[in-house]
Amino acid sequence: xxxxxxxxxxxxxxxxxxxxxxxxxxxxxxxxxxxxxxxxxxxxxxxxxxxxxxxxxxxxxxxxxxxxxxxxxxxxxxxxxxxxxxxxxxxxxxxxxxxxxxxxxxxxxxxxxxxxxxxxxxxxxxxxxxxxxxxxxxxxxxxxxxxxxxxxxxxxxxxxxxxxxxxxxxxxxxxxxxxxxxxxxxxxxxxxxxxxxxxxxxxxxxxxxxxxxxxxxxxxxxxxxxxxxxxxxxxxxxxxxxxxxxxxxxxxxxxxxxxxxxxxxxxxxxxxxxxxxxxxxxxxxxxxxxxxxxxxxxxxxxxxxxxxxxxxxxxxxxxxxxxxxxxxxxxxxxxxxxxxxxxxxxxxxxxxxxxxxxxxxxxxxxxxxxxxxxxxxxxxxxxxxxxxxxxxxxxxxxxxxxxxxxxxxxxxxxxxxxxxxxxxxxxxxxxxxxxxxxxxxxxxxxxxxxxxxxxxxxxxxxxxxxxxxxxxxxxxxxxxxxxxxxxxxxxxxxxxxxxxxxxxxxxxxxxxxxxxxxxxxxxxxxxxxxxxxxxxxxxx
Numbered sequence: 001x002x003x004x005x006x007x008x009x010x011x012x013x014x015x016x017x018x019x020x021x022x023x024x025x026x027x028x029x030x031x032x033x034x035x036x037x038x039x040x041x042x043x044x045x046x047x048x049x050x051x052x053x054x055x056x057x058x059x060x061x062x063x064x065x066x067x068x069x070x071x072x073x074x075x076x077x078x079x080x081x082x083x084x085x086x087x088x089x090x091x092x093x094x095x096x097x098x099x100x101x102x103x104x105x106x107x108x109x110x111x112x113x114x115x116x117x118x119x120x121x122x123x124x125x126x127x128x129x130x131x132x133x134x135x136x137x138x139x140x141x142x143x144x145x146x147x148x149x150x151x152x153x154x155x156x157x158x159x160x161x162x163x164x165x166x167x168x169x170x171x172x173x174x175x176x177x178x179x180x181x182x183x184x185x186x187x188x189x190x191x192x193x194x195x196x197x198x199x200x201x202x203x204x205x206x207x208x209x210x211x212x213x214x215x216x217x218x219x220x221x222x223x224x225x226x227x228x229x230x231x232x233x234x235x236x237x238x239x240x241x242x243x244x245x246x247x248x249x250x251x252x253x254x255x256x257x258x259x260x261x262x263x264x265x266x267x268x269x270x271x272x273x274x275x276x277x278x279x280x281x282x283x284x285x286x287x288x289x290x291x292x293x294x295x296x297x298x299x300x301x302x303x304x305x306x307x308x309x310x311x312x313x314x315x316x317x318x319x320x321x322x323x324x325x326x327x328x329x330x331x332x333x334x335x336x337x338x339x340x341x342x343x344x345x346x347x348x349x350x351x352x353x354x355x356x357x358x359x360x361x362x363x364x365x366x367x368x369x370x371x372x373x374x375x376x377x378x379x380x381x382x383x384x385x386x387x388x389x390x391x392x393x394x395x396x397x398x399x400x401x402x403x404x405x406x407x408x409x410x411x412x413x414x415x416x417x418x419x420x421x422x423x424x425x426x427x428x429x430x431x432x433x434x435x436x437x438x439x440x441x442x443x444x445x446x447x448x449x450x451x452x453x454x455x456x457x458x459x460x461x462x463x464x465x466x467x468x469x470x471x472x473x474x475x476x477x478x479x480x481x482x483x484x485x486x487x488x489x490x491x492x493x494x495x496x497x498x499x500x501x502x503x504x505x506x507x508x509x510x511x512x513x514x515x516x517x518x519x520x521x522x523x524x525x526x527x528x529x530x531x532x533x534x535x536x537x538x539x540x
Contacts, residue, residue, distance in 0.1 A: 026287065027162070034133065034158040035064040041154060042147045043139035046115065049123070051131040051162075056080055056088045058131070066113065073111040082106035083118065087132035093121040093152065094134075095143050119143040121152050125159040133158065195277075197296040198284070199251045207293060216277075216300060217269060237266040239276070250281035254294035257283050264301070276301050322365070325358035357403060364436070367429075382426055382508040386419040386532045389452050389459055392428055397450060400435040406445030407438075414453035420529035422508040427529070430504050430512070433497040434463045434525050441523070442467030458528040470516035470523050478514050501527075 031049055039047035044065070051060040061077045080088050082105055087094065096102050096118040108115070120134030133155045135143070163184070195213030199206055217234050236244040246252060250260040260281035268274045277298045284293040332351040336343070343351070374380045390413045397409045420427075438448045446466040453460060470478065479502040498514075505512040505527055516523040 030158075030161050031060070031062045032064075034154070034161070035062050038133055038135060038151060038154055039064045041150055042119070042135055042143070044119075044135040045137035045139065046113070047133075047135045049131060049133045049158075050078065050080065050084065050088070052080060052088055052129065056085075056129065058084070058088075060131075070111070070113060075109050075111070083120065084132055084134075087120045087122045087134065088129055091122045091124065091129060093148055095119050095145070095148055097142060099136075117143060119147055119151060121148070121155045123155045123159045123162070125163055130159055130162060193299075195298045195300075197251065197298075199255065199294045199296070201255050201291050201293060204252070204255065213298070216267070216275075216298070234270065235268040237268060237274070239264055239266060241266065250279045251294050251296050254281040254283045254296065255291065257291060259283070267298070322362065325362040325365075328358040329355050329362070360403070364432075380507055382423040382504075384421055384423070384508070387422045387424045387427060387529070388419050389413070389417060389427075389461060389529075392424065393431055393450050393452065393461065396428055396431040397435055397448070400432065400439060404439040407442065408445075408447045409435075409450070410447055411450045412452070417452055418454055418459065419532045420459040421532045422510060422529045426504045426508055430501045430527060431461075431463075433501045434527075437497055437525070438463055438465035438467065438523075440467075441465065454531060455528070457531050459531055460526060460528045463525045464522065465524075466522040469519045469521045470514065471519055472516075475514055475516065479512065505529075 031051065035047045035049045038044075038049075046063070046065040048061065048063045050058040051062075052058050058077050058080045063071060078084055083094060083096065083099065083102060086092055086104055096105075097116075099105050099115060099118050100107070115136040117138065118134055118136045119138075120132055122132055123130045133151065135151065138147075167184070193212060195216045196208075196210045197206060197213050198208040236249055238244060244265065250263060250265075253260055258281075260279060263279040263281075265277055265279055266274050267277045278301045279296065279298045281294060281296045283291040284295055286292050332355045336348065336351055390411075393411060393413075397411060401407065401409045435448065442448070442465045449462075449464040451462045451464075479498050502512050508529065510527060510529040512525065512527045514523060514525050
């Protein structure tokens with residue numbers, strides 16, 4: 001089983017705590033469990049939860065970390081003023097390093113334990129404020145924004161758990177009210193990002209599901225709510241792809257009284273598609289302790305698995321592709337340093353040329369990697385300014401031609417070519433990638449032809465080579481990460497150049513495409529940028 005990254009562990013603890021909360025039906029037990037779990041998820045000396053009425057007046061106050069004697073000595077319930085009023089009335093979360101120094105603080109009553117720092121969040125349900133949940137005196141280090149996010153997750157689930165417990169206790173007040181509250185619960189469940197299934201015991205019928213679960217299972221199509229477990233329109237498999245026996249399904253295990261934590265499985269929908277899920281399951285008990293239902297909560301972790309695979313693929317490629325230039329640079333430098341005087345001038349020149357070439361190759365790979373990282377992190381902000389195409393393609397082709405003496409670069413630019421709207425630096429990087437790609441995949445030399453012309457409201461640049469060409473089935477995936485134009489193992493590359501070029505063109509509002517008549521018949525790459533607005537208006 002693949003373990004989640006350490007940064008996900010606190011959030012995981014919050015979801016586990018929320019699952020524990022959902023197992024309780026008694027309101028008082030739910031509230032006490034919320035406070036105790038909050039102090040566990042974000043280690044703190046004290047925790048408290050206030051439940052208020054519609055006017056924001058605290059009606060119930062539950063604490064954790066304070067013994068009964070100290071609690072009694074403090075006196076009456078707080079009135080929801082000061083910092084608690086900020087949480088309840090303003091609905092704003094707080095991280096307060098020094099309570100006494102905060103302008104909204106009203107101090108503490110006599111006999112109250114000394115408290116310096118505080119983290120608090122309102123407990124809300126829709127537009128309603130149910131109360132507040134806060135922690136004081138962290139066990140290690142000051143409270144952080146990450147701690148706040150975790151407590152907010154717990155408070156959100158706690159609000160729904162409180163509502164759920166209230167719904168169950170209200171069943172005794174009448175069937176009509178119970179049905180209304182059940183509808184409210186369904187709306188709340190449907191708003192959650194995790195799939196939720198609730199099974200009844202002992203008939204193993206699906207008693208309730210939320211919209212997220214139905215979308216996961218049915219792919220967005222309508223699905224019935226009451227379906228026997230054995231007839232559920234999905235199959236569970238292990239990560240290795242082996243079918244899981246029905247008795248080992250998390251729902252069945254929960255019905256037997258087990259709690260399932262952090263299980264990673266594969267779900268197969270009714271249409272045969274599969275996706276990885278992260279599953280929690282737990283029995284739901286009535287006040288006598290009898291298991292009446294089982295709740296299953298699952299999340300689609302496709303993105304997480306893809307990120308892990310991408311990381312593994314990237315590191316593998318990185319170690320392979322960097323080794324070759326580093327070996328050449330290191331070997332040449334060692335040879336020159338150790339036996340420089342004994343090496344003839346021609347050989348020294350070749351060694352130095354190899355070192356410079358491989359250094360530039362290494363620099364280009366690093367530049368591509370950094371650009372990809374910047375784009376994926378949202379740190380790249382392209383310019384939108386007039387760009388003259390011809391000077392860029394002439395300059396870049398000249399630079400690439402200097403290291404590719406076997407290739408002839410020909411440039412044909414339409415007279416009076418209008419300026420394009422884009423980012424000159426990004427376009428330069430794209431053209432360098434395209435030229436280096438053309439040279440790489442035409443190892444025997446030949447002509448690299450560049451044409452540039454206006455086509456309606458776009459400036460189109462095409463780079464033609466007479467290299468190894470591209471198989472028709474490979475063209476659609478050519479601009480994906482780690483995909484390469486050809487399958488020749490002797491041609492080096494990380495498969496990032498074309499992917500990066502697509503990202504750079506799209507970032508500045510442009511396009512890029514590829515075509516080829518087939519293997520051995522060369523390839524053509526076309527990029528397009530919008531003509532500057534002034535030129536378009538003059539043309540009309």
